[in-house]
Structures are given as structure tokens and as C-alpha cells.
Amino acid sequence: MTHGMRSDTHTPHFGSGGDWRDTGVRYALLPLRIFLGVTFIYAGLDKLTDSAFMQDAGSGSIGDMMRAVRDSAAIPALVDLSLKNPVAFGYTIAFGELAVGIGTLLGLFARLAALGGALISLSLWLTVSWASDPYYYGNDLAYLMAWIPLVLAGAPLLSMDAALRSRRRQRTGGFR
Numbered sequence: 001m002t003h004g005m006r007s008d009t010h011t012p013h014f015g016s017g018g019d020w021r022d023t024g025v026r027y028a029l030l031p032l033r034i035f036l037g038v039t040f041i042y043a044g045l046d047k048l049t050d051s052a053f054m055q056d057a058g059s060g061s062i063g064d065m066m067r068a069v070r071d072s073a074a075i076p077a078l079v080d081l082s083l084k085n086p087v088a089f090g091y092t093i094a095f096g097e098l099a100v101g102i103g104t105l106l107g108l109f110a111r112l113a114a115l116g117g118a119l120i121s122l123s124l125w126l127t128v129s130w131a132s133d134p135y136y137y138g139n140d141l142a143y144l145m146a147w148i149p150l151v152l153a154g155a156p157l158l159s160m161d162a163a164l165r166s167r168r169r170q171r172t173g174g175f176r
Contacts, residue, residue, distance in 0.1 A: 006158055006159065011067040026156075027157060030157065030158060033105065036101070036106030036117060036147065037102070039101070040097045040101030040104065040120075042101075044101060045098070048091075053085075053090060054087055056086050056087055062087065062089065062090035063083070066079050066083050069128050069130075069131070072130060073128075074130040075127065078126060078127050099116065100116040101117075104155075106160050107159020107161050108161060110150065110154040114150035114154070115147075115151050117147045118144055121143040121144040122140075125140035128140065129141070
């Protein structure tokens, strides 16, 4: 018995024909990449340009924020680690968010950038937003879940990774 199910719904290259559904499948992760890339770039820049945030103590500081969430965190040891040098931790998070955002937006080392984004989101979920009740009020868990498709798929289209892969394929005669 034959079934009418299509098994060829993913075509890997632009302009390879197909209908609108095929195009939708190929470009499905692009809006997620753009959103996460822009959001993480903005978050990193916001931290770096906020003079109150990059302080050990004071209103709006990373130090006071980490002290405030310490007792409600899922893993208080992570918060304790950040409290050894809150300013360095703040810069690490900010530059990490920038690197992740740029890598995701450009599609450069996209899986690695997505993994970095997932790890940042996981650490923030286990510390800062862990006490959110109900759990879906904390946005870090949603960001963690949003990173997973990009960890798995990378950036197959409209990305530096795809351009580099295509260039490598041309140099090796199409065998890779």
C-alpha cells in the first residue's frame, strides 16, 4: 500500500524549486535567528552601557541583583561564584551575550553561538528567574527552549556558515 506522504520536504539550496511549503521549511529558523541575535546583542549592549549595572553594589547593580536572588536560586553555588567578583561576572555575561548575538545574527559558528546562548539562558534560569511563580513568568526558560532548534540545526541558509561550507565544497570539487 502506498501512502501520499512526501519525504522530500527539505531542499537544501535556494532556488531549487518547490512550492511555498518547501520555502517555508527552508527559512523556518531565520526569524528565530534574527530575534535571538538582535535580542542578545541588545542585552549585551544594554549591560555595557548601564553604569549602574556594572557595580559591586548600589541600586540596579549586578552585585545587588545577585545578592537578592541568592536564596531563591536553584543552584545558590552559581550565585556565590558570581558574587566573588560581580563586576567581572557582569562583563562576562555582557560580552558573552554580544558574542552569541553576533554569531547568531551572522550565522557564524551558529551552533556554537546557539549553545552559548542556551548556556547563558540556562544559568540565568537556574539563578535569576528560578523563583518565578508560575514558572512561565520567567523568560529565561523560554529563551533556553528557543535556542535548542538552533543548536540542533545551526544556520543552514543566509549565513556565514553556509557561505563557508559552499566555498569549501567548491574547492574540493563538491565532495564535502
